[in-house]
Amino acid sequence: xxxxxxxxxxDLISTENSESEIVVHELQDLLxxxxxxxxxxxxxxxxxxxxxxxxxxxxxIDFEDYSIxxxxxxxxxxxxxxxxxxxxxxxxxxxxxxxxxxxxxFLAKSHCIDKLPFFxxxxxxxxxxxxxxxxxxxxxxxxxxNFEYKQQKRKSEDLIRIYLLELFYFILNDEExxxxxxxxxxxxxxxxxxxxxxxENYTAEHYPKFYADKLAITANYLNFVCRTxxxxxxxxxxRNRIILEAKRLLINSELSISQISFxxxxxxxxxxxxxxxxxxxxxxxxxxxxxxx
Numbered sequence: 554x555x556x557x558x559x560x561x562x563x564d565l566i567s568t569e570n571s572e573s574e575i576v577v578h579e580l581q582d583l584l585x586x587x588x589x590x591x592x593x594x595x596x597x598x599x600x601x602x603x604x605x606x607x608x609x610x611x612x613x614i615d616f617e618d619y620s621i622x623x624x625x626x627x628x629x630x631x632x633x634x635x636x637x638x639x640x641x642x643x644x645x646x647x648x649x650x651x652x653x654x655x656x657x658x659f660l661a662k663s664h665c666i667d668k669l670p671f672f673x674x675x676x677x678x679x680x681x682x683x684x685x686x687x688x689x690x691x692x693x694x695x696x697x698x699n700f701e702y703k704q705q706k707r708k709s710e711d712l713i714r715i716y717l718l719e720l721f722y723f724i725l726n727d728e729e730x731x732x733x734x735x736x737x738x739x740x741x742x743x744x745x746x747x748x749x750x751x752x753e754n755y756t757a758e759h760y761p762k763f764y765a766d767k768l769a770i771t772a773n774y775l776n777f778v779c780r781t782x783x784x785x786x787x788x789x790x791x792r793n794r795i796i797l798e799a800k801r802l803l804i805n806s807e808l809s810i811s812q813i814s815f816x817x818x819x820x821x822x823x824x825x826x827x828x829x830x831x832x833x834x835x836x837x838x839x840x841x842x843x844x845x846x
Contacts, residue, residue: 575651575713577702580605580644599650600672601629602720603637604695608644612637615797624683626691626724628671634801647695649717656714670745671721681724694720740778743768747775747787755794756818761787796832799825803841810837 603612605623612619612627613636621639623646629635631653671679683691698716701709750764758764764787765772772787779787795817802813814825830836835843 574655575649575702575710577699577713578648579699580608580639580646580648583648584639584644597629597633597650598631599652600631601627602647602649602651602717603627603629604646604649604691605644606646606692606695608639608646610637610639610644616800619680622682624688624691626681626683628679628681630672630679632801634804647699649698651717670725684727687723687727691720691723694723741782743770744778744782747779748790751791751794755791755798756816759791759795759818761791764791792828792832796829799829799837800833800840803837804844810841813837 604626605621608621608623610621612621614627614629615634694716698713698720701712701716746768747764750767754763761772761775765775768775775787779785779790783790785793799813799817802808802816803810806813808816810826811822814822817825819825819828826837829840833840
């Protein structure tokens with residue numbers, strides 16, 4: 554079985570910058586150097602920001618296809634499986650790779666980066682569609698990041714950190730301006746806590762009641778918040794996370810289906826197979842064979 558390759562940041566950069574915790578490339582340059590953008594589905598050990606200023610194509614993330622509708626920013630978390638297919642002749646923008654530790658020495662509370670919604674550990678796909686009146690301001694932020702990266706001076710990485718924080722909070726503020734009241738913000742905080750709990754417990758706890766109890770709310774209210782902000786019930790979010798991990802393990806590990814079943818909290822292998830086929834519309838063995846052709 555052929556697994557999807559896993560890349561560290563240093564695998565995708567030239568040797569002179571191999572010690573850096575961050576890598577910045579212009580898309581036009583990358584697309585002329587095929588070795589820098591893997592042409593098949595792959596995973597990273599780092600976070601990635603893809604800014605497409607101009608261009609089109611398909612971005613496959615965790616087995617789902619998304620049309621690239623520029624200008625747009627994609628946030629890819631470490632561990633997600635993705636595949637880029639650009640129309641090379643028209644693509645402009647930047648690709649930024651950075652390790653989770655990039656902010657550790659810079660912020661007094663470095664864990665606050667983990668609380669931002671851009672790199673969700675539960676594998677949710679995150680993007681930001683750039684509005685016309687915001688396009689130039691965001692382009693300037695990316696241009697500043699690229700300029701400092703090319704300088705390779707002592708202060709450059711700290712300036713890049715500042716510009717990345719500027720980018721994050723620019724987008725957050727833009728999103729907050731669309732909120733109707735503080736209750737919406739509180740509900741978003743609640744669903745973020747729920748998603749974090751799911752990530753920590755989905756291999757053992759498969760039902761919404763456990764998570765509702767942890768959040769000190771009713772299962773009905775949890776379902777209401779999930780439907781409001783995710784368009785899905787809590788149980789579906791939990792099931793989707795289990796299915797996503799099952800798919801990743803089927804493709805990226807040598808584990809048997811029985812071992813994967815046990816890892817995901819299913820004592821009965823036949824029940825796991827039925828569960829997977831019901832929600833993925835294909836059996837685990839068929840999925841593994843199809844993706845490894």
